[in-house]
Amino acid sequence: MKIVMAIIKPFKLDEVRDALTSLGVHGLTVTEVKGYGRQKGHTEIYRGAEYAVSFLPKLKIEVAVAADQVGKVIDSISVAARTGQIGDGKIFVVPLDHAVRIRTGEKDGEAL
Amino acid sequence: MKIVMAIIKPFKLDEVRDALTSLGVHGLTVTEVKGYGRQKGHTEIYRGAEYAVSFLPKLKIEVAVAADQVGKVIDSISVAARTGQIGDGKIFVVPLDHAVRIRTGEKDGEAL
Amino acid sequence: MKIVMAIIKPFKLDEVRDALTSLGVHGLTVTEVKGYGRQKGHTEIYRGAEYAVSFLPKLKIEVAVAADQVGKVIDSISVAARTGQIGDGKIFVVPLDHAVRIRTGEKDGEAL
Amino acid sequence: MTAAQAVNKGDVSWMLTSTLLVLLMSVPGLALFYGGLVRSKNMLSVLTQVFAIVCVVGLIWVTYGYSLAFTNGGALNAFVGGFDKAFLKIAPEGKTIIDAVAATFSNNVYIPELVFVAFQMTFAMITPALIVGAFAERMKFSALLLFTVLWVTFVYFPIAHMVWYWGGPDTLALEAYKAALAAGGDASKAAAAAADAVSAYNAKDAGLLYQWGALDFAGGTVVHINAGIAGLVGALMLGRRIGFGRDLLAPHSLTMTMIGASLLWVGWFGFNAGSNLEANGLTALAMMNTFVATCAAAVAWLFAEWAVKGKPSLLGMVSGAVAGLVAVTPASGFAGPMGAIVLGLIAGVVCFFFVTTVKNALGYDDSLDVFGVHCVGGILGALGTGILVSSGLGGTDIVDYSTCKAAIDNGVATFSGCSSSYPGMGAQFFTQLKAVLLTLVWSGVGSAILYKIVDLVVGLRVTADREREGLDLAEHGERAYNM
Amino acid sequence: MTAAQAVNKGDVSWMLTSTLLVLLMSVPGLALFYGGLVRSKNMLSVLTQVFAIVCVVGLIWVTYGYSLAFTNGGALNAFVGGFDKAFLKIAPEGKTIIDAVAATFSNNVYIPELVFVAFQMTFAMITPALIVGAFAERMKFSALLLFTVLWVTFVYFPIAHMVWYWGGPDTLALEAYKAALAAGGDASKAAAAAADAVSAYNAKDAGLLYQWGALDFAGGTVVHINAGIAGLVGALMLGRRIGFGRDLLAPHSLTMTMIGASLLWVGWFGFNAGSNLEANGLTALAMMNTFVATCAAAVAWLFAEWAVKGKPSLLGMVSGAVAGLVAVTPASGFAGPMGAIVLGLIAGVVCFFFVTTVKNALGYDDSLDVFGVHCVGGILGALGTGILVSSGLGGTDIVDYSTCKAAIDNGVATFSGCSSSYPGMGAQFFTQLKAVLLTLVWSGVGSAILYKIVDLVVGLRVTADREREGLDLAEHGERAYNM
Amino acid sequence: MTAAQAVNKGDVSWMLTSTLLVLLMSVPGLALFYGGLVRSKNMLSVLTQVFAIVCVVGLIWVTYGYSLAFTNGGALNAFVGGFDKAFLKIAPEGKTIIDAVAATFSNNVYIPELVFVAFQMTFAMITPALIVGAFAERMKFSALLLFTVLWVTFVYFPIAHMVWYWGGPDTLALEAYKAALAAGGDASKAAAAAADAVSAYNAKDAGLLYQWGALDFAGGTVVHINAGIAGLVGALMLGRRIGFGRDLLAPHSLTMTMIGASLLWVGWFGFNAGSNLEANGLTALAMMNTFVATCAAAVAWLFAEWAVKGKPSLLGMVSGAVAGLVAVTPASGFAGPMGAIVLGLIAGVVCFFFVTTVKNALGYDDSLDVFGVHCVGGILGALGTGILVSSGLGGTDIVDYSTCKAAIDNGVATFSGCSSSYPGMGAQFFTQLKAVLLTLVWSGVGSAILYKIVDLVVGLRVTADREREGLDLAEHGERAYNM
Numbered sequence A, B, C: 001m002k003i004v005m006a007i008i009k010p011f012k013l014d015e016v017r018d019a020l021t022s023l024g025v026h027g028l029t030v031t032e033v034k035g036y037g038r039q040k041g042h043t044e045i046y047r048g049a050e051y052a053v054s055f056l057p058k059l060k061i062e063v064a065v066a067a068d069q070v071g072k073v074i075d076s077i078s079v080a081a082r083t084g085q086i087g088d089g090k091i092f093v094v095p096l097d098h099a100v101r102i103r104t105g106e107k108d109g110e111a112l
Numbered sequence D, E, F: 001m002t003a004a005q006a007v008n009k010g011d012v013s014w015m016l017t018s019t020l021l022v023l024l025m026s027v028p029g030l031a032l033f034y035g036g037l038v039r040s041k042n043m044l045s046v047l048t049q050v051f052a053i054v055c056v057v058g059l060i061w062v063t064y065g066y067s068l069a070f071t072n073g074g075a076l077n078a079f080v081g082g083f084d085k086a087f088l089k090i091a092p093e094g095k096t097i098i099d100a101v102a103a104t105f106s107n108n109v110y111i112p113e114l115v116f117v118a119f120q121m122t123f124a125m126i127t128p129a130l131i132v133g134a135f136a137e138r139m140k141f142s143a144l145l146l147f148t149v150l151w152v153t154f155v156y157f158p159i160a161h162m163v164w165y166w167g168g169p170d171t172l173a174l175e176a177y178k179a180a181l182a183a184g185g186d187a188s189k190a191a192a193a194a195a196d197a198v199s200a201y202n203a204k205d206a207g208l209l210y211q212w213g214a215l216d217f218a219g220g221t222v223v224h225i226n227a228g229i230a231g232l233v234g235a236l237m238l239g240r241r242i243g244f245g246r247d248l249l250a251p252h253s254l255t256m257t258m259i260g261a262s263l264l265w266v267g268w269f270g271f272n273a274g275s276n277l278e279a280n281g282l283t284a285l286a287m288m289n290t291f292v293a294t295c296a297a298a299v300a301w302l303f304a305e306w307a308v309k310g311k312p313s314l315l316g317m318v319s320g321a322v323a324g325l326v327a328v329t330p331a332s333g334f335a336g337p338m339g340a341i342v343l344g345l346i347a348g349v350v351c352f353f354f355v356t357t358v359k360n361a362l363g364y365d366d367s368l369d370v371f372g373v374h375c376v377g378g379i380l381g382a383l384g385t386g387i388l389v390s391s392g393l394g395g396t397d398i399v400d401y402s403t404c405k406a407a408i409d410n411g412v413a414t415f416s417g418c419s420s421s422y423p424g425m426g427a428q429f430f431t432q433l434k435a436v437l438l439t440l441v442w443s444g445v446g447s448a449i450l451y452k453i454v455d456l457v458v459g460l461r462v463t464a465d466r467e468r469e470g471l472d473l474a475e476h477g478e479r480a481y482n483m
Ligand SMILES: Nc1ncnc2c1ncn2[C@@H]1O[C@H](COP(=O)(O)OP(=O)(O)O)[C@@H](O)[C@H]1O
Pocket: A007, A034, A035, A036, A037, A038, A039, A040, A056, A058, A085, A086, A087, A088, A089, A090, C026, C027, C028, C029, C030, C062, C063, C064, C065, C101, C102, C103, C112
């Protein structure tokens, strides 16, 4: 099993969720994060004090999936989240050793 | 070492923390997240515009523990976070290669 | 590849970012989290109701880097984030199987 | 309107302003003061409850509320009025509604009755709204609405009638004149007759507490003790919130609470100084007292908390300010400024002690301290008024209308020709105490019965799941913030 | 100022207060009401737009706006005024600006003209500010400013002139007296001549809708219908927001919306009761109507939503309150309190139905329901005023100034000597309808042309990227919240 | 109160309203304006500081502050008053406190002295509260309280006395009459004697700056320059905030800042138009000036920023509005509306330039620009008043009370019988400049000494750790938001 973690632009959330749902992935967890990368930020000026804001609002999506689904999940997130402009984000895949559904105690594949 | 990551219902935080403390786990990190899963969301209506809100507020708890503690940690989180109703959440375990305590530079087991 | 995940004190963010930039790491993701650990919290009193608040505001930084960079990254974060006082935080390193840049579809090393 | 009844536009201007200031106290003032203190998931429920109470009571007030409070209730007149002015049937014969006038506390000084109706309406609106703080975060909205309708009808209107209903010095003058006329040319006889007529009139056309001689300038008993005890009963009957004493039930936005407290203060000048019904020196005194008692109570709570708990908090200071405002309400037109300061200092310290210590010891969950601030502060104020009114302590003394020769003859605004009917501190204190007790019993028992009825009809409390989800989503389908 | 023109300080006090209350309606009232309803990334854009409109219109008003609205426009007088009082050249000959007085609706009752200028200024400020709700979250700031300047000049000032410009009873009396003087001693001849003079004068020195006899106490047509239709046209011409009907465009802070709604209500007493220009019984009636119509409409929307959608929401209730305020605006000095309640109930239900059903069916994106609340509510109010003014329904009837013998002679504040010129419900309703239609056409067509011009000059809408980023950062370089 | 001293209830109504409006400026107005600009971890500290200052100064004011500012100080009378009215001992002989009256600027026009005391109290409350913006986010709460007590005592009360203390035209008339009486029947002799008496009286019973003839209608020197320079000194003595110039010290909620700015504007009508102490045409002028100068300054800053920085920001616009309000304060009853617009435009541009460029160049950390807005704006206003008062520029000219025959005889509100004592632009400008310099020196030096004393006694600044944690938790044990 793997955890697919994607950093995406906030307004792409609904499209990504729909894409995953149509793959049969029915659970995911979203976190509001701030990203720093090539996409340039902006300048804010408050009464003459200028601040270069280089952190931009992004969403981090985490989905636990079976190892054999990873390819499809990456692809569908990529397509749904792409605008083609700098800052579209990244997808990271990390290994997942165990999974448990708290309510039932089901394990691993059952738990997703 | 492993990182145990649990998605739980927000009002269960104190119970989970207490459970972990009684296991001797004295550090953890909590993130406010939004979860999507089988638990249905709700509908919000603002002046006639209806929005189906399918993301629900959850907390993500991350605890770095020695590999041999993982079982006990999973169990005690499971017990503390369970209400028996849909949406109780998940526990994921991912491998942890290194850990460092910034203040002292202590490594791995020492650092937890 | 690895993901280096650091829990730091909020006001250390800019120093850590600068340190990483000077290593050539040009991307990272930041999350606001609450940490529980040895650093004691504080007490808040609202009209006679006292609350012991043991969760403290921290920032979680996630950086995906090539495996051979991990040492340097850990070191530079350690130095930049250290105040020498309890609560400086932790650095965790977890394995990273794949990385994808959404915009271009570039993979792994290319994607960071 | 006779020539003599011409209204002074300066009075009208001030009373219109006062009226809208009291609305400002309720919305957004009180709503924010309370709303900031609950968790964000219950913010809208508090705002909705306060706003809805204001609107519902407004409609009730003009249909039958005003009439129940401010007309002669015949056989029941000691306790409640009648339906003579239901649906605002106040137009004088052959004239329109805008020609109706109401008497003030000065002889021959009138204001348009619609102004008086509107001003008093805002009091009826805010009083039940004060109660919601006691059972915040757990009451059903339907139950709240039903309770409000019943409570104003059976508790508020009667108490307002008992405390404030009186024909006014004008009626008095009229009666006195009639008596003098009837008595013929003999001056001493006429005076005696006038005095008799007045006493007779007073006895028959005033609410019970007014007849007792209880003093309540702007609503210490009617508004604060009344709402405070109703809140306590409610908190007890609904039970504690889930997580009370265990979870962090911290205020979600003290910023909102501070805005609310500030607007309460600003609006309270309408409440207290408006209660003089005129714009004169006494109005200015009421305003000054409302200033300094508040300052004193805020500072008192601040330093008490600093000394006892180690840190001076904003919430403490603004709670003190509200306690001071509550305490000075009945005294605002009777005490002198230095008396008001003393009253404020006492209210600040006592209410601090009450909500931080006594309440915790008793263990009930009055979510936002309606009892500890409004009832305790209101009682301090009501009792203090009986003492501070004494001219020896800088107070204004009590006008004895039956001796107001000059006032009756000349209709001047200040009663320099009147002697004092102050019965002395002990006696007046005892009268005040009686008034406090009657209010506590009437409102306490009445409210308990009404809560019970509401519980049987629609149920008072939401389910545990809905309480955990928060009333905003569960009861109103909305979230306060989508940041 | 002649002796007869001495102003009453009570009136001055009330009108100064009313003036600042209407400013309170705009900033922060309306700004918060609207701002709370947009997403947080557009919060500052709404606040900036409202505040900037207020400031820009203030400067225009004293340079030429007041003059265009409230002077005789010569040949164009039916539609617009002239430039006689541009740059506030209002000082009477040989006197200073502070000596100038303006007539009220009562004969021989004056207020300093600067007070009238300031009071009316606040109306000119808030009207264009109301429009921004319709195209919130997508308009360019530069376009908004340009549109505002053009719109007040070509739409607002003319409509204000058409509805409100009239010399007042004072001018009337003057003319009548002159005529009587000229006619010599014969009383009946004099009276006839006076009546003729009055008619002649009215015919030549009043705006078009005033001449028609259209009633609009405080600005139902001038402010609400006017702004509402301009908003709808804007929403249509700018098109829908990105994500409309798909994304969660939920209000970012209903707390702010509730504060805004409450301040609108409080300030609206200045708007409506201030429109009487005096502090008397009629002012009190306008205040009372503004209270109860609002209560009724809020309750009506609340229960309608509860019944239809299953939950009573705060946003629904405060939207109802605003709908009630809008509807009662033209009627506030004409209807009785019970009539106002009926009007409020209808406005609450109809506006609820409109914005939840009709609007969705039509599919346009009027972001904050400027049309559904202000235009629909305004039309209901304008038409209802024609009916509820009837004394048979508790209204005040219409003063027929030409028969006001007593009023003209004695300059009393109430027109008890005047007969009614109420032409009957059917006829008055028809007049009101004509006024509504003229406003809809003038403002609708005028606004469309002005939007088009602005689009050609600077472009109306921001790019999609900037819209997604949010107007706060894109247009103003700031963020509302850094928590 | 003699018959001649009867107060007009219209004046009373307006002054009561003005008084509460100035409180509204402080809490919540100023508190929110400032609070929104700090980081959320320091929000409560700002709110607490402002609210606490208001309360503490209120208590000081009625104990000895009013007396120090507004009584004759004997030998020190040029600089400060005495203790005659300490503890509000203002009751006229044989009467009560509510019968005391205070003179206005019109002969024979009085208001209840308690109204004057309350109105002036609100000025004393807000002035030290303005200072806290300069050292926000780093000062100890205990130090702040101690400093406030010292500062009002040694800086504010003396400067208020110097600028505003004067017996009023009433005293003057009294003296003149006495003189005339003594001089016998000869009219010319009497007039001469009267004039002499007046000069003599003025010389002996007025504050220093009043004697100089410095003009300050509503507090440009007393409030804004005074607080502004004290703030600058404080910012310098406390040093810069940790992270200044490096970290993002962005405002945590511009929404709050906008609410605050709006309430400041609304309340400022009480401040400026209330300073006329009456409700007449001059009051209306002060209101109008307060409107248009603000509009002009807001628009000026908006466009200046747009031109220079590329984006028009809300913070810029509302900062401009406040700068305009500050600048027009001394001029509000002296300039004409067009003059006020010019003053506003200049204030908007100059203050923009100062805080965005000059301040950055100098590198001090005046957290919320107390100096750049209040002191710079105040100086512009004070100097501008000397010029714009000229009737040639639309101003009101300066009443020469010694020639006010008509006014003295008839007690009318406008001084049409008075000639002008305007010494010409150059001379008046120079007088204004002297007044500004004296205020800068007195307050600058005085504040420096007081800060030093406070630093020695309790320490001015919190530790670095506490500063990083935020003053809310460190000093007050609370958090503003728990969302
Ligand atoms: N090495 C990295 N580790 C973690 N997160 C990263 C890394 N690089 C980029 N990110 C995240 O991805 C987001 C997008 O990256 P950016 O370089 O701006 O554009 P692009 O996605 O087009 O390469 C960043 O805002 C950041 O949140």
